[in-house]
Amino acid sequence: MTGLAYLIPVALFLGLLGLAAFLWALRSGQYDDLDGAAHRILFDDEDRPDG
Amino acid sequence: MAEVAAIPTSRGPADDVVDPEAYVRVDAKGVAHLHLLVENLHCGKCVQAIEGALRPRPDVTEARVNMTTRRLALSWHAAAAGAAELLAPVTALGYRLVPFNPAALESNAAEQDRMLLRCVAVAGFAAANVMLLSVSVWAGAFSDDMGPATRDFLHWISALIALPAVAYAGRPFFRSAAAVLRRGATNMDVPISLAVLLAAGMSLQQTIVSGPHAYFDASVTLLFFLLIGRYLDRRARSRARDAAEQLMLLGAVAATVIEPDGQRRARPVGAVRPGMVVAVAPGDRLPVDGRVRTGRSTVDTSLVTGETMPLSVRPGTDVFAGTLNLDAPLEVTVTAAGEGTLLAEIVRLIEAAAQGRDRYVRLADRFSRVYAPAVHLLAAGAFGGWLLFGGLAWQPALMIAVAVLIITCPCALGLAVPAVQVVASGRLMRRGVLVKAADGLERLADADMVVFDKTGTLTVGRPELTNRRDLSDADLTIAASLAVASRHPLARALSRAAGPVPLRDGVRETAGMGLAAPVDGGEVRLGNAAWCAVTATDETASGSELWLRRPGAEPVRFAFEDRLRDDAAAAVDALRRRGLAVELLSGDRAPVVAAVADRLGIAHWSAACLPADKVARLEALASAGRRVLMVGDGLNDAPALAAAHASMSPAEAADISRTAADFVFQGRRLTPIVETLDLSRRARRLVLQNFALALAYNVIAVPIALAGLVTPLIAAVAMSSSSLIVTLNALRLRRGGIRAEPEAGR
Incomplete structure (x- = not known):
């Protein structure tokens, strides 16, 4: 039963990590243009960062 | 006597677009921001072309096109350049840009979409982790070697995850339920909220008293499933909203x-x-x-x-x-x-007409009107029955009522109806049909009559040369060498028919009359009968013919007609075979409409209809109990499109008509109308099947719940399996051909 003491926190931590990553992606506008994202992957000249 | 204009006339891009300078916002760092709507954005290539035209400039800090909303966000160092100068290369590519003020437009709808997605994420996280713990509890109960201390510990952790998650992710339902209760009514969100809150609350009470059963998993899984359904539903609606906003922006010409x-x-x-x-x-x-x-x-x-x-x-x-x-x-x-303006008048007609449609109640809502009160009664009956006659204390009685609420919760329906919708929209999208109204498919499936517009709907919407066989190649080439100079639709039709022909020297156009060019021994003329000094013409043909006059030769007549779409007859037949009556309402002159109606075998037609006449006719049909599908493209059809039970318009239609229509189809054929109708009927069958499946599941599960035999494990299995079955059933729509008649392509 001592395994529970660290396995549960580890599982919860990993889950929270995924949740935080998703919320961050949502906040930074990565879900605003799903149609565009599907096409952008095919552009071959976008290897420099924006700006 | 006539005013002679030089041709061709060119114009600067700045003439027809609102000056963007007024919409530029410069922030404290001297960076200018501008938002524009790109009117004719079609594909990834367009995105690449526009961004490629802007980004190489060193002073541009951001240029990003959003393909979903067709908007361009642009930022640059304000001191370096003016907006008009920056945008010139994009306009030169042929894109029309309309600046707008994002603050005026950005309704809170986009923010609500994002909030719903956050709720889905939180509920998903909670559902996965609580389920992990619940499975351990069930396994422990099954093998009988988990002590109550461990069980309570796991319940407490579940409570720690589930209670905040319910409080956060349940808000869309709680708000809707509170709003509807304040009005003294009820909807499906009321039993959902009750089930989620009571399940979480009673589970907390059970955890405190060290009871064996906790429903935290049911509570959050229910939320998760329902939120997914709600999100899918909302996405279908937001597409329609985008289209409406687009139209508002186009008013900025x-x-x-x-x-x-x-x-x-x-x-x-x-x-x-x-x-x-x-x-x-x-x-x-x-x-x-x-x-x-x-x-x-x-x-x-x-x-x-x-x-x-x-x-x-x-x-x-x-x-x-x-x-x-x-x-x-x-x-x-x-x-x-x-x-x-007439345009504004048409917009008012649309708004008035669309109000009638708001009265349409979706299948799922009609179902829940009966279902929601029934669920409340059942749960209340279970609680009262066990308390008064079953001899239970209030806590176990309430637990049974909670189990009834969880079991009957329309999780399957909340998921399955939007799933059918999304699969159907996706399939239609690939066939070039855009579903604009969320409930359009349901309304289309009801249609028992179709009303067509003529110009641009049944016909291709532009004149074409019809007497090519009577003409000599020489005449056609000479006529075309003049015609290429003109924008007149008949002249354009003539140049299309002749193929590429070089422009003759010295062509002059006289507006409303025709074209002329000097040749040896006089002048060659192409234009209307008067222009070519021809007298004996058929009055009804005027406006659909051109004459060519050369010195010393007989005048030659070119006849034109707005041709029917290739598959118009096949599509009308296919619709008739599906039991739909067909009618034609056109603003064009009677002889032309009669000819088209005759060729398609349409018995009922009216000509010279004004926009209000079309609406009146549709309202008359509606009050006679007909459910009409209106297909039209013109500005004059827009109010009728809004008034009809369901409506479609071709992609080349006027902006306002595309906005008023439920569906927009692409391509030069009418077969998509038939395909969409077939798919909408299949979708409705699937939705009804799903209702039947959900009812069958309730018939089995509700007595078990009422008997107090449901444990959290049974609730979880029943809920997941019923959701899975209806979702899989909805996905069947992906398979099987859209049965467009093979002969429709003839």
């Missing part, structure tokens, strides 16, 4: 006003007042209603009235907003602008 001092200035249409003078270049749409002051030209009114042949205008003629100036520059004295 500028008018070129000639000031009293002779200066020409681009002004927003809203700032134009009656009495002002507006210049309209050839190829531009008229921004206002007015009377021609100077200039002679022809005006294409097909989008407004459905009339195929262009109208000649001269000083004194009344012209309407939305019509297209073809030949020569015009100066128009404004008689009405903005709210007063």
Whole structure:
């Protein structure tokens, strides 16, 4: 039963990590243009960062 | 006598677009921000072209096109360049840009979408982790070697995850339920909220008293499933909302006003007042209603009235907003602008017509009107029954009522109906049909009658040469060498029929009459009968023919007609075979409409309909109990599209018609109408099947719940399996052909 003491926190931590990553992606506008994202992957000249 | 205009006339891109400078916001760091709507954005290539035209400039800090909303966000160092200068290369590529103020437009709808997605994420996280713990508890109970201390510990952790998650992710349902309760009504969100809150609350109480059963997993899984359904549903709606916003932005077209001092200035249409003078270049749409002051030209009114042949205008003629100036520059004295125009009148008709449609109640809502009260009664009955007659204390009695609420919760329905919708929309999208109204598919499946517009719907919407066989190649080539100089629809049809022909030297166009060019021994002329000095013509044919006159030769006649779409007859037949009555309502002249109706075997038709006439006819049909599918493309069809039970318009239709229609189909064929109808009927069958499945599941599960035999494990299995079954059933729509008749392609 001592395994529970660290396995549960580890599982919860990993889950929270995924949740935080998703919320961050949502906040930074990565879900605003799903149609565009599907096409952008095919552009071959976008290897420099924006700006 | 006639005013002669030089051809072709070119115009700067700045003439027809509102000056973007007014929409630029410069922030404290000296960076300018501008938002624009890209009117004709189609694909990834367009995104790449626009961004590619802007990003190489060193002073541009951001240029990003959003393909979903067709908007361009642009930022640059304000000191380096003006907006017009920056945008010139994009306009040169052929994209029309309309600036807008994001603050005025950005309704809180986008923020609500994002909030819903956050709720889905939180509920998903909670559901996965609580389920992990619940499975351990069930396994422990099954093998009988988990002590109560461990069980309570796991319950407490579950509570720690589930309670905040419910409080956060349940808000969309709680708000809706609270709003509807305040009005003294009930909807499906009330039992959902009750089930989620009571399950979480009772589980907490059980955990505190160290009870064996906790429903935390059911509570959050329920939320997770329902939120997914809600999100899918919302996405379908937000597409329709985007289209409406788009239309609002397109109202921002500028008018070129000639000031009293002779200066020409681009002004927003809203700032134009009656009495002002507006210049309209050839190829531009008229921004206002007015009377021609100077200039002679022809005006294409097909989008407004459905009339195929262009109208000649001269000083004194009344012209309407939305019509297209073809030949020569015009100066128009404004008689009405903005709210007063014919266009605004049509918008008002649409709004009035669309209100009738709001009364339509979706299948799922009709179902839940009966279902929600039944669920409340069952749960209350279970609680009261066990408390009064079953001899239970209030806690176990309430637990049974909670189990009933969880079991009956329409999780399967909340997920399955939107799933059918999304799969159907996706399939139609791939066939080139855009589903714009969320409940459009349901309404289309009801249709028992179809009303067509003629010009641009049953026909291709442009004249084509019909007597090619009677003409010699030499005549055609000579005529085409003049015709390539003109924008007139008949001249264009002639050049299309002749193929590429070089332009003859010295061609001059006389607006409303025809073209002329010098040749050996005189002049060659191409134009209307009067222009070519031909007298014996058939009156009804005027406007659909051209004459060619060469020195010393007989005049030659070119006849034109707006051709039917290739599969018009097949599509009308296919619709009739599906039990739909067919009718034709057109704004065009009676002989032309009669000919088309005759060729398609349509018995009921009306000609010379005004927009209000079409609406009146549709309302008459509706009050006779018919559910009409309206198919049309013109501005004059837009109110009828909004008034009909369901509506479709082709992709080349006027913006306003596409906005009013439930579906927009692409391509030159009408078969998509039949395919969409078939798919909508299949979708409705699937939705009804899912209702039946959900009811069957309840018939089995509810007695078990009422008997108090449901444990959290049984609830979880029952809920997941029923959701899975209806979702899989919904996905069947992906398979199987859309049964477009093979002969429809003939």
